[in-house]
Amino acid sequence: MSENTPVVVRIAPSPTGDPHVGTAYTCLFNMALRQQRGGRFILRIDDTDQTRYQADSEAAITRELAWLGLAWDEGPDVGGPSAPYRQSERTDLYRDACESLVASGAAYRCDCTKERLDEMRAEQRKNKQQPRYDGHCRERSVSADTAHVVRLKVPTDGETTFKDGLRDAITIKHAQVDDQVLMKSDGFPTYHLATVVDDNAMGVTHILRAEEWINSTPKHILLYQAFGWELPQYYHLPLLRNADKSKISKRKNPTSITWYHENGFLPEALVNFLGLMGFSMGDDQEEFDLAEFLAVFDADRIKTTGPVFDLQKLEWLNGVYIRKLDADTLIAHLKECSPLARESDPEVLRRILPLVRERMKRLTEFDDIARFFFADFAAPSYDDLIPKKRTDTNTAAMLRMARQVVAKSDNAIDPDALQQELRDVATTGDWKPRELFGALRWAVTAQKVTPPLFESMAILGRPECIERIDASIDVLGSPENPILGTTGH
């Protein structure tokens, strides 16, 4: 292949404006193919369907792809020799191409009404025939002045065979191919016309897209032939699946990149995960960054089996990156989805992070885990505070002794030293250390599960710890006689 072998992915903003993970998947592999073969990666925006397109869609998709670190060489905002990149700005091209097709007889105008078409298809279904255009307007001459569409005149017999880059030759009989509408009555092209015209105009030689396009590839090839253009090489990527193996869908899986972005996933993890779908490094390496992926990528190694998008594995991988990434990067991402992190003092955040990071699968879990570090502290309940088989007076007495240890000095807390002293306290009171630590954990954090207690206390500082312990002692009441317990609670 030449140095300048363009590879293209067409981005179709969805009606809701949600950038789809499938788009990121295709984009990632397009980047990789470009890397492998040389050339350019062109991003085009399909915005011709005015009723569905929303202005936000393009911004959203480009924002999220950028978040993932995926980059194209040519496209809106980036520019390049093939501009413009929005379908809505290339309508002349499609109209001219379409006219030439009609002139050469490869396509024809059709003014069949929706009603007639519906009726016809209903009839065909009833007769157990495959619904398809009956060719009513094929030999008629429909005036260009009336409302009409333009259809591709697909040969009535024969077949089209093409070689997919990832599998054996695929042959589809023309009897299976409908007379596709190329130009809609509103004057905008359908995907089929636009993609062929654009790809040719932009010099695209390799097309990497999802498997769902396989059945319409003959239409595209027929178009290339009608125009007399050189065919591109197709690669049809496997479809991402839900757990039930159906094509990944919003109902059964989060599909919006924005969702992953907002719900505490790291772009590094998502890219890594996507790189594992239908592809592997060849050895047992599962963790890799974009650069490594691009370096190792080989189109011949792509699998054609549709991989199930396993959120659990993504979460594990996300945890791996939360632990692996340097503090600055992590904090930057953390601030995107954690209100607490956004508001807190960077220095405090930096101290808390080592204690919290290995306990998170998603960045959004930060707030729950680290909440107790921050001001809005509420004392724990009476029941939580008292260990099994201990009494309130007993517990209060122990906490009082613990408080003394904490209050003994003004120095910064040394976690190890504090732990040792508190062990001694437990022993003195005839408690197991774990019982004391448990009660103290509740007193200081108001949580059952927390990061390491003594390190946490060191960050909170003595005054804050003392205040919280006092609050818990209050919750337990003011016992006259310490130590001796009667019954459990």
Place this chain on the structure above:
RNA sequence: GGCCCUAUCGUCUAGCGGUCCAGGACACAGCCCUCUCAAGGCUGGGACGGGGGUUCGAGUCCCCCUAGGGUCACCA
């Protein structure tokens, strides 16, 4: 339903005729570590969909069946 694609543990995958009584990862279970929870370490259960071929030899090649998916629009 027609056509097309696909088929290794529950999931992601390694395997490109012998080195596979099938390897790794997630998940799951147990143990260790341990102030809780994680992280980490160790151990365990768990797969070549079925049937025919080809071959000295098949998870690997061929055929059939079965199963799953996709596609049959003036959506992409």
